[in-house]
Amino acid sequence: MADALKDITLFSGIDDESLKFLEKVAVKKTFPKNTILFSKGDETDSLYIIKSGMVKAIIVDEEGKEMILSIHRPGEYFGEMSLIDKEPRSATLITKEPTQLLIIHRKDFMEVFNSNPDMVYDLFRVLLKRLRKATDKVENFAFKDVYGRIANILNQFAKPVADEWVIEDKLTHSEIANMIGSSREMVSKILKELTDGGYISTDKKQITIHKKLPSIF
Numbered sequence: 724m725a726d727a728l729k730d731i732t733l734f735s736g737i738d739d740e741s742l743k744f745l746e747k748v749a750v751k752k753t754f755p756k757n758t759i760l761f762s763k764g765d766e767t768d769s770l771y772i773i774k775s776g777m778v779k780a781i782i783v784d785e786e787g788k789e790m791i792l793s794i795h796r797p798g799e800y801f802g803e804m805s806l807i808d809k810e811p812r813s814a815t816l817i818t819k820e821p822t823q824l825l826i827i828h829r830k831d832f833m834e835v836f837n838s839n840p841d842m843v844y845d846l847f848r849v850l851l852k853r854l855r856k857a858t859d860k861v862e863n864f865a866f867k868d869v870y871g872r873i874a875n876i877l878n879q880f881a882k883p884v885a886d887e888w889v890i891e892d893k894l895t896h897s898e899i900a901n902m903i904g905s906s907r908e909m910v911s912k913i914l915k916e917l918t919d920g921g922y923i924s925t926d927k928k929q930i931t932i933h934k935k936l937p938s939i940f
Contacts (some may be wrong), residue, residue, distance in 0.1 A: 748831040753823045760816040768829035772800045776822025780814040812924040853888045874904035888932040
């Protein structure tokens with residue numbers, strides 16, 4: 724487990740003694756797909772590190788409509804905000820697929836955090852990155868139409884593979900709709916138009932971008 728922890732940027736610069744301590748106290752748990760890890764407003768005191776699988780952060784309105792705030796992948800962590808400020812959870816976290824987590828309780832985390840100042844830099848770097856993403860999301864909603872929002876999501880999740888860009892996160896049309904505040908039907912319509920135009924293709928929910936998206940975006 725020590726190697727798994729050292730691969731996490733938050734822990735990459737800590738001393739061996741601290742790493743061994745975290746290895747000892749970290750609890751490994753596996754959760755099936757669609758498991759609610761915690762809900763918005765819950766009071767929990769742990770840091771969650773994704774060893775395998777995928778987790779989405781969502782909020783739900785009074786009518787039960789879901790909006791996806793972010794998706795976390797292996798090597799990433801979440802729960803750090805409540806860990807530091809002791810406030811209730813700001814979102815609901817749900818597994819997108821079978822997921823294995825390493826869970827470190829606040830008391831154990833703070834013991835290492837207080838003696839390793841390098842961790843402060845990485846923690847604030849991640850917090851600032853998430854703040855920028857939140858700002859981008861607000862701008863996306865305020866100034867872009869549905870086409871533009873979908874293009875933004877595709878670009879955000881795509882990774883370069885040879886001469887193309889590939890989205891391997893297996894995003895469903897409903898999940899994309901929940902990220903951009905639109906309907907699944909509208910997302911399906913636009914993605915079909917992009918497919919018919921040769922801009923993208925889909926294989927087992929993996930989306931490949933073959934060429935630059937149209938200027939309409």
